[in-house]
Amino acid sequence: MVELVSFYLLDPFAYGFMRRALVAAILVGAVCALLSCYLVLKGWALMGDAVSHAVLPGIVLAWMAGLPLALGAFAAGMGCALLTGYIKDHSRVKEDTVMGIVFAGMFAAGLVMLSRIETDIHLMHILFGNILGVGWGDIAEILALSGVTIAVVFLKWRDFMIYVFDPAYAKVAGLPVRALHFSLLVLLALSIVASLKAVGIILVIALLIAPGATAFLISHDFRRMMILAVLMAVFCCVAGLVISFHADIATAPVIVLLQAGLFAAAFGCNLLREEKSGIWHAKKTKTG
Amino acid sequence: MNDKQDDLITVEGLSVFYANGHKALDHVGFTLKSGVICGLVGANGSGKSTLFKTIMGFLKPATGTVRIAGMPVAQALKQHLVSYVPQSEDIDWNFPVLVEDVVMMGRYSRMGFLRIPSREDREKVTQALEEVGLTAFRRRQIGALSGGQRKRVFLARALAQEARIILLDEPFTGVDIQTEKAIIALLQDLRDRGSLILVSTHNLGSVPDFCDEAILINRRILAAGPIAETFTEANLAEAFGGMLRRVQLGGGALHDDEDPRSVTVITDDERPLVLYGHTENQEIMPHRDEKAGKR
Ligand SMILES: Nc1ncnc2c1ncn2[C@@H]1O[C@H](COP(=O)(O)OP(=O)(O)OP(=O)(O)O)[C@@H](O)[C@H]1O
Ligand SMILES: [Mg+2]
Numbered sequence: 001m002v003e004l005v006s007f008y009l010l011d012p013f014a015y016g017f018m019r020r021a022l023v024a025a026i027l028v029g030a031v032c033a034l035l036s037c038y039l040v041l042k043g044w045a046l047m048g049d050a051v052s053h054a055v056l057p058g059i060v061l062a063w064m065a066g067l068p069l070a071l072g073a074f075a076a077g078m079g080c081a082l083l084t085g086y087i088k089d090h091s092r093v094k095e096d097t098v099m100g101i102v103f104a105g106m107f108a109a110g111l112v113m114l115s116r117i118e119t120d121i122h123l124m125h126i127l128f129g130n131i132l133g134v135g136w137g138d139i140a141e142i143l144a145l146s147g148v149t150i151a152v153v154f155l156k157w158r159d160f161m162i163y164v165f166d167p168a169y170a171k172v173a174g175l176p177v178r179a180l181h182f183s184l185l186v187l188l189a190l191s192i193v194a195s196l197k198a199v200g201i202i203l204v205i206a207l208l209i210a211p212g213a214t215a216f217l218i219s220h221d222f223r224r225m226m227i228l229a230v231l232m233a234v235f236c237c238v239a240g241l242v243i244s245f246h247a248d249i250a251t252a253p254v255i256v257l258l259q260a261g262l263f264a265a266a267f268g269c270n271l272l273r274e275e276k277s278g279i280w281h282a283k284k285t286k287t288g
Numbered sequence: 289m290n291d292k293q294d295d296l297i298t299v300e301g302l303s304v305f306y307a308n309g310h311k312a313l314d315h316v317g318f319t320l321k322s323g324v325i326c327g328l329v330g331a332n333g334s335g336k337s338t339l340f341k342t343i344m345g346f347l348k349p350a351t352g353t354v355r356i357a358g359m360p361v362a363q364a365l366k367q368h369l370v371s372y373v374p375q376s377e378d379i380d381w382n383f384p385v386l387v388e389d390v391v392m393m394g395r396y397s398r399m400g401f402l403r404i405p406s407r408e409d410r411e412k413v414t415q416a417l418e419e420v421g422l423t424a425f426r427r428r429q430i431g432a433l434s435g436g437q438r439k440r441v442f443l444a445r446a447l448a449q450e451a452r453i454i455l456l457d458e459p460f461t462g463v464d465i466q467t468e469k470a471i472i473a474l475l476q477d478l479r480d481r482g483s484l485i486l487v488s489t490h491n492l493g494s495v496p497d498f499c500d501e502a503i504l505i506n507r508r509i510l511a512a513g514p515i516a517e518t519f520t521e522a523n524l525a526e527a528f529g530g531m532l533r534r535v536q537l538g539g540g541a542l543h544d545d546e547d548p549r550s551v552t553v554i555t556d557d558e559r560p561l562v563l564y565g566h567t568e569n570q571e572i573m574p575h576r577d578e579k580a581g582k583r
Contacts, residue, residue, distance in 0.1 A: 041383060158403040162393050165383050168374060172344050173397040173449065174366045220429040221386050 012245040021131045021198075021251065023139055025237035028195045029207060029255070031146035033233035034153045035191050036212030037226050038184060042164045046096050047081065048208040050103035051185075052192045052201050054080030056110025059126060063119050070141060070193050077189035080106055129200030131241075131251045138197050145194035149187045160184060161222050199252040207233065210259035217266040232262055294321045295358070296453055296484045297343065302352035304335075304342055311507070312338040315352070318503055318512040320486065322452065325479050327499035327515075328488040331528050334506045336488040340455055343486075344372060356453065368397040371451035373442045375458055381431040387441050388426040391416055394448035416447035420474065436467030443474060454478065456487045460494070472498045492554060492561045495519065496572045519572060521563060524554060 012018045039048055055073035062072020080102055087098045114123055125133075134142075153160070162170045163180040171177045188208075195204045211229035219225040240255030247254075297320040304313040312335045320326055328336050341347045343354055345361040356364035364370060371394070394416070395409040405413075417423050420440040425433060430441060439459060446454045454475075460468050475485050476498060489495065495502055495515070502518045504510040504527045511518040525534075538550025552563040552570055563570035 041380070155402060158396065161385075162396060165385060166374065166379065166393070168344070168346070168378065169372055169393065169445075171346065172365060172370050172372045173393070174368055175397065216384065219384050221389060222384050225384050 008246065009242060012242055017132050018241070018245060020134050020136065020139060021241055022238065024131055024134045024142055024198045025241055025251075025255070026234050027139075027142050027146045028191075028198045029211075029233035029237035030230050031149050031191045032195060032204070032207035033211035033229040034150065034226060035188060036208050036210070036233075037215065037222070037229050038160055038164055038212075039188070039208055040212035040216055042184075044188075045205075045209050046099050047084075047185075048188060048192070049205045050084065050099040051077040051080055051189055052204045052208075053103045054106040055189075055192065055196070056126065056201065057106050057113060058110075059121065060110055060113040060117065060119065063121055064117065069121075070145070070196075073193045073196060074189050076106065077192055078185065081185045081189065125200070126196065127200050127202050128250065129196065129198050129203065129252050131198045134197050142194045142197065145190050149191050149194070152183065152187060156180075156183075157223075157226065199255070203252045203256050206256040206259060210256070210263055211236075214259070214263040214266045217263075217270055233259070236262065295319050296322050296356065297486070298353075298355045298358075299343075300353050302342065302354065303350045304338055304347055305350050313342070313349075314508040316505070316509050317352070318509060320484055320501070322482050322484050323479055324501055325475055325485045325487065325499045326501040326503060327495040328486055328503050328505060329490075329492065329495060329527060330488075330505040334527070336505060337457060339505065340372075340457055340486075340488065343455065344370065368449060369451055370453045370455065371446035371449045373439075373446055373454065373456040373459060376435070376438060376462065379430075379438075379442075381438070383430065385430055386426070387422060387428050387430060387433070387444075388413055388417065390430060390441050391426075391444045391448050394445040397449075412448045412450070413444075416444040419447055419477075420444045421470070435462050436464060436470075439463060439467065439471065443471065447474075447478070451483070453484045453486070456485070458488055458490070460489060460491050468494070492524070496561070515572070519561070521552060521554070521570065524561070 013022060039045055055077045058072035058074070058076025058079070059069050060072075061076075062069050065072075080099075084095065084099050084102050087093065087102070088095045091098075114121065122130075159170075159175060159180055160183075162173075162175060163177060163184070167177055170180070192204055192208075195207060199207060211233040212225070214232055215225040215229035219228055236255050236258040240258050241251055243249075243258075244251040244254045297318075299319075300317045302313055302316040303311065305311050316335075316339065328339065330336050338347065342349055343356070343361070345365060354361050357369055359367075391413045392405060392409065395405060395412060396403055399405060399409065414423075417426050420443055422437060422440055422444060425437060430438065433441065443459075456475075459471060463471070472494075475487070479485055479500075487499070496519055499515055501513060502515050503512045504518055504523050506527050510526050511520075511523045534552065534554050536550055536552045538548075542551060543549075549565050550570075551573075554561040554563070562573040564573050565571045
């Protein structure tokens with residue numbers, strides 16, 4: 001028994017790259033899970049997808065200018081969010097439509113740049129991440145970016161919750177609604193940038209939605225929702241890493257699959273419970 | 289001097305346009321004092337919600353000013369003077385918050401940077417829940433409540449906030465008579481403690497029952513002031529145009545003798561407004577027989 005545990009759970013982390021991957025996965029999973037609670041409730045799922053795709057041209061431009069790639073990515077992500085808001089406010093087009101145009105356009109621009117410019121940027125690594133290749137330098141960067149997000153959410157989670165739940169009341173009660181709105185966008189962009197090395201542009205959206213969605217199904221209050229989301233995300237990241245090590249498959253997709261599996265399980269449990277209580281209820285009304 | 293200090297809402301020459309150029313409010317002006325329940329009455333699209341949004345600072349007026357307790361709106365909001373009970377349709381009832389969490393939101397603007405509730409905050413929440421009769425439901429998720437209970441949660445939030453001005457947009461839609469009476473009793477209690485309550489409603493008949501004043505609006509102000517002066521047939525006809533049903537009973541249909549008095553029933557399919565007396569000088573009839581509606 002002890003040997004089995006040791007073989008499956010501990011041995012992988014004898015390798016330095018696995019230990020680094022573990023730290024990165026836990027950080028990224030936790031920070032995305034925290035934000036996912038807000039995104040799911042605010043209806044910003046597509047916003048997460050848009051910002052993550054839109055970072056590509058920023059990365060290329062930052063590389064050309066010799067700036068840190070994270071900086072370019074962050075600027076482009078925020079640019080996408082702000083441009084979307086501006087166009088929505090100044091036209092009759094719905095927000096999700098605008099987002100579709102803005103982020104697809106920016107992503108395409110990034111792809112065009114990459115195909116015309118000689119860079120040492122690996123497109124595959126940006127699209128799908130390369131968690132097994134993160135170094136301690138990368139981890140320091142992830143720690144800084146996600147640390148800011150975690151700290152802000154930890155301090156201000158109630159303000160963000162009121163803003164998402166009832167923005168009109170938040171404003172009337174004198175809360176700084178605009179500041180909260182833009183802070184949430186900044187945190188979203190920050191955590192996407194933090195996740196790039198680990199899971200890449202395409203799959204980060206799963207980390208930004210699945211934990212919140214699953215926790216939403218099984219919680220009645222917001223604090224519990226956040227705690228559950230983080231616990232589930234961390235579990236999926238660790239388990240995904242271990243499974244991918246033993247089965248020799250890419251890590252990020254395994255993590256995402258596990259999260260989808262948890263969502264399906266929560267959904268199934270809910271259905272069962274509703275059915276049970278429904279039957280129970282029907283019986284009760286019949287006999288009573 | 290003292291008069292001016294009592295003025296809680298002062299609106300002057302207020303015009304508001306929407307982005308498409310639609311003029312929703314046209315030179316609106318009125319003054320409301322503390323200790324008053326005022327009904328904001330008007331047909332669909334007459335600008336009631338627009339007026340609320342402007343008072344709450346969501347819409348910027350093209351001309352004119354709104355002052356709250358003598359201050360500009362933004363400053364008054366920072367001092368948590370204004371509370372707002374949203375229309376039910378504006379709330380996500382699946383949101384994972386408990387009843388007591390929502391009521392606690394009324395205290396947030398008073399809390400420090402970290403929004404940690406003090407003992408006083410907890411006491412006020414408990415007290416507010418008790419006043420609206422939701423103590424037993426305080427740990428329920430808000431979606432697991434009936435329509436009337438849901439309304440009372442948000443009323444409790446306004447109570448906990450201890451705001452001097454409470455705005456309610458259509459609080460009586462989808463609420464049974466009993467809950468309506470409970471809400472009205474609460475509002476009257478708040479008024480007696482010195483709050484100003486502004487209620488928008490379609491429910492013509494109940495306005496004279498619980499409001500002290502009324503503002504009749506149709507893009508511009510048609511009448512504003514005490515109920516007895518504003519709630520006349522002529523004003524209502526102007527406010528609602530052809531949208532009201534009006535039945536007048538008189539002569540043989542009502543009296544066996546030569547009594548010239550007649551009854552006028554005005555309704556928009558909710559609670560009717562009943563006027564009785566000499567045709568030119570009818571008075572508003574109170575609704576005494578509530579039980580009849582309940583069976
Ligand atoms: N966002 C908007 N853009 C353009 N016009 C608007 C907008 N919102 C409202 N209006 C118009 O402004 C006018 C006033 O609307 P408002 O919502 O204030 O009416 P209301 O009195 O609240 O009506 P109801 O009784 O139906 O709630 C209406 O003619 C409406 O069509
Ligand atoms: Mg309205």
